[in-house]
Amino acid sequence: MINNLKNWMKALDENLKNIPLTQLAIPGTxxxxxxxxxxxxxxxxxxxxxxxxxxxHFCLPKFLIHKxxxxxxxxxxxxxxxxxxxxxxxLATKPGDQEFYFVHGLYASTINDPLKELNHFLHExxxxxxxxxxxxxxxxxxxxxxxxxxxxxxxxxxxxxxxPSNLSSITLKWMKEHNYQNT
Numbered sequence: 001m002i003n004n005l006k007n008w009m010k011a012l013d014e015n016l017k018n019i020p021l022t023q024l025a026i027p028g029t030x031x032x033x034x035x036x037x038x039x040x041x042x043x044x045x046x047x048x049x050x051x052x053x054x055x056x057h058f059c060l061p062k063f064l065i066h067k068x069x070x071x072x073x074x075x076x077x078x079x080x081x082x083x084x085x086x087x088x089x090x091l092a093t094k095p096g097d098q099e100f101y102f103v104h105g106l107y108a109s110t111i112n113d114p115l116k117e118l119n120h121f122l123h124e125x126x127x128x129x130x131x132x133x134x135x136x137x138x139x140x141x142x143x144x145x146x147x148x149x150x151x152x153x154x155x156x157x158x159x160x161x162x163x164p165s166n167l168s169s170i171t172l173k174w175m176k177e178h179n180y181q182n183t
Contacts, residue, residue, distance in 0.1 A: 005083030009172055010127035017172040021183065024172075026131060028086025029079055031071040033102035036109035039066040044103035045092050045138040051105070069105035076114045080121045086131045087118075091148070092138035100148055103138060111151075119155055122181045129175050131183045156182050 004011060016024070043051060043065075051065060074082065091111065092103040102108035122128060132152075137145065153160065161180035164170055175181065 006081045007125055007128060008083050009085070009129060010125070012172065014173075017176075019171060020168045021129070021131075021170050021172070021175075022167050026086045027083050028088065028131070028133075029072050029084050030088050031104045032079065032084075032087040032089060033072070033076065033108050033114055034070045034104045035072045035075055036102065036114070037066065037069050037104065037106045041066075041106040041108070042094070044101070044105060044107045046090060046103050046136065047105050065105055071104065076117050077121065080118070080128075080130075085129060087133065089132060089134050090136040090138070091134065091140070093140060093144055095139075100144070100151075111148075115152070115155055119159075122156075122159055126179075126181070127172075127176055129172060129181050129183065 009017075047065075072079070076087075079087075089111075090103050091100050092107070093099075094101055094107060099110040099112070101110055102114070118130065118132075122130065137148075140148075158179055159181040161170065161175060161178070161183045170183070175183075
């Protein structure tokens, strides 16, 4: 049994490192970045239409929906230390703002600090691999998608695993041999 979840991939038996990632049980979180949502955050574009309408026409008490929006209380670092390696990410733009935000009913933090923290963790833990699943994009233009892709590439650089033609060839051993840590 692995006691140190922070480095559980490093501690795996060598035989398991040769199994395709698609056949490993990778611990993950749903709406991974919702820990940074506050009760004063604006309603985000992924909210139900009725919530958007109520927010626009009435003083919607956000503290009522705040608790519905948070599915994770642990920060990205705490999730990583506890062994989480799959992150479900939902992003949106905000009118009049050039930043990208995590969202789930309300706006959470910008993507900058959490992704920098993740990159730092990967730098310190070179045998760990994470899966960043950019699930949804709200109010994103083609230019926004290009900018996001460039920002992610600039941050993670050579750690990003290119899309393979055969997913079954991707193993932890193969990722380490190629110095990839992000899929």
